[in-house]
Amino acid sequence: MKLLRIAMFVLAVLLGGCKPSGPQTLKPAAYGTQIVEVSGGKQWAQVGSALPQPVVLQVNSADGNPVTGALVVFHGNGLEFNPPQTLTDSSGQVTVSVQLGFNPGDFQVIAETPKSGGGNATVNLREIALGYEQAVGKAVNDKYCIRCHDPESTPERVSNHDNLSPAPHQFTDGATLNRISDADLTNMIAHGGPALGKSPQMPAYAATLKPAEIKAVLSYIRSIADPPYQAPGVKYGK
Amino acid sequence: MDDNNKPGPLRSRPTMRELVYFCVISLVLLVSLAIAPAKNYFSEWRHYQKSYLAIAGQRQSGTLVRSFQGGLHQTWIAKLGVVDRCESCHVNLSGALVGASEQPFRKHPPMPHKLDEFGCVICHRGQGPATSVKEAHYTTEAWEQPLLPARFLESGCGQCHLGPLQGAPRLNEGRSLLSSMGCVHCHTVAQPDGNVLKPDDNPPPLTHIAEKTSREWIYAWIKNPQLYAGSATMPNFQLNDQDAADISAFLIAQSSASPASGTETKTVATAAPSANASIEAATLYGASFCSSCHAIQNEAGNLVGGNLGPELTRVGSKVNPDWLRRWLDNPSSYHPGTRMPHYRMDQKQVALLSGFLLAKKDNDYLANVHLAPASADSIARGKKLVAETGCAACHQINGVNPPQNFAPDLTLVGSRALAQVVFAPGMKHNLPDYIAAKIHDPRSFGPGLKMPKFALGDSQVDELTTALLAQTDRAAGFPKELIISGGRTTNYHPGGKAGRLMEDLRCLSCHAINGNGGDMAPDLTWEGSAVQHTWLEDFLKNPNTLRPALIRRMPKFNLTPDEIKTVTDYITSAYQSPALDLQPLDPHVLNADAAGRGKQLFYSKYGCQSCHIADYKNDKGYVGPALTSVGNRLTPEWTYNWLKEPNAFRPATLMPNFSLKDDEARDLTAFLMTLKAKQGGGK
Structure with a gap:
């Protein structure tokens, strides 16, 4: 056993010694003091697929000006980045495409940039992976719910959100929807707004959607909620 | 006693050396006997089961620990050919141990099938019977089926679900790309139920191409179609200058003369081109709803419009003005299979619209194309190239027959043996990466390959790969009852005089009838039951929209009163739903009292005004059609039956089924039938 440990130690030292010839670390040409998100946080895509939009970040100096040539390194459990590290461009920004991992739920993008005095400035972004159930929910959402619950319009689909009073809640509105229990939300989808004393403008979908579809919509709503939804119950560490 | 001097018989003490040999051999034997049980004891799955029990013990889940059954867990499903031992390590797929977030103990996310009915490898691939992490998940020397990356996972669904499937958007998109990008012109893709995917990109015939465009344009186009129109689906054959x-x-x-070439088009001497004319032309382009099918790039560089027809951003650099006028006059005399309707425009409209389109010109596009005059040699060589390149697989060309079996059959491509696959240097040896690379850049496998490069984004490549990975030989052997066929299009076409007229108007390009047709506009299968004769006549005369917020709308076809009557009579009598007879409605119950109750239901109980407009002054619902004059539009029987079960008549409708009681549906019908505002808004 001891021999094995020694062997492993030697191997580790050897590998460590080899490192400079392995993956090249880019040399930063400049250093910033903070890194901020420009765009690309809180997106969702199906498990294993790339986010629809790249993540764009900016490195700033102490006086708030963008820094060109600062090194930004990305990591995140289960995520793949292309490129995994890069230098900021002439406007102090980096653009990275992110591919989500295998499991539905939240992923954290962590971007680090070294500071001149040592240490790193970091920024964390939340990205959301949709599994099978959430994908079904999204399909139902895209057909039925989105017309009123999403204020964004496209040429094929004009949003009805702003015509309604009271305005429907967006599904990302975690502050409101996280407070409503699964049972109540299911009830509202199945039996309409009046089932919980809300507006009759929310129709009942019990005869249109299958119970599994309603459950899927609920799962979709919970997964894209911002702030994130915490299911009630006991929490365990890893 | 001579005998005493003889060497002793067998009984003698073994020497030390013999003893050592014996010990070593016994030890070796013992050790070698112990290898098997030791391997078993130190196996990875046993290690994982122990860690699982340790975590469960820490959480003090006595029940979990007690109910745990150790050993190899095997799922054997003979009819699917599944032997899975994945659950030997993935012991927590059911999620009994709450909150275990690290593999192999993570709970399986919700899925539509039971594990013990389908197993794991049907969807995830990998080696089911393997009992080590490496052999189960990765390619090794003996096993060639690695785990499928998550982004291709929906290919598993596609083995049995042969049509569009909710919850598998990538698979659906991939399959529709196989048709819309024209892959299946050259490749055969047959599904386990015998359905063969058909192309739906409608490539134009080239038999009269000389009338339509110039040789210079053809040259530039075939060199790089996306340079002319970014949205073009025609692939890039990477031809050199001489070949092009x-x-x-x-x-x-x-090119031969088309039947249309005889018709004389008069360049109508419209008043000198004025500012007014260009506004008028743009208005005509808008009012004809050309943009429902054709896109034009706007100043910001965004494409505006549909993709049923070709992009028109630079059409002025492409077409011959005479051809364009004849085309606008009657497209099908040039291309009998076109999806473009015969608009019945008058000469002035044709002149206006053709002028508008010819101005969509990019003067730089052909500026650098200078071709030597065509020689007989060059033409002969061109013909040979056209045959070799397979142009006739998609386009009709005089003197070149469509090639048969031009490209490999992809019916079982999702289970192609890796031993048969020729990988490009430096690429990973697995099937998904091979298929994706082949779609992304076919010529990277060798410059002489025939397959052209398609203009596809990364996600489209993944979607196509997903659809192709679903084509497995495993699925071909599945029991028939597992296979769920997709809805197939019928080859319904309306018949008779009205049918010919409807063909001429290409109704089926946008509307579906009896399972055949497009999905841009409402399904007309039961239109005869739904609408009133007078309304339909008025609508065909002047199709004002029912959905004010929609951008894609029904164009006006300049029909004669006779034509309108023919189509209206046909639709109202032929497209009748038998379901209406089952729930007849007594017209006497539609009285003012009922209408009053219906109004209450409409506004208060069911909140219909959130999607519909019954009264332009107060209602703001822009999801469904406006109902301000629905009393003139729909028949009471249809309204009543529709309200009770909309999805029974049009499965794709957005209107929810409110499961109305009979009297509620009747009262609502009574109310709706009172809404008879003049069409076009206002009260």
């Missing part, structure tokens, strides 16, 4: 020049020479040379 020869092919264009041949295509012009093979």
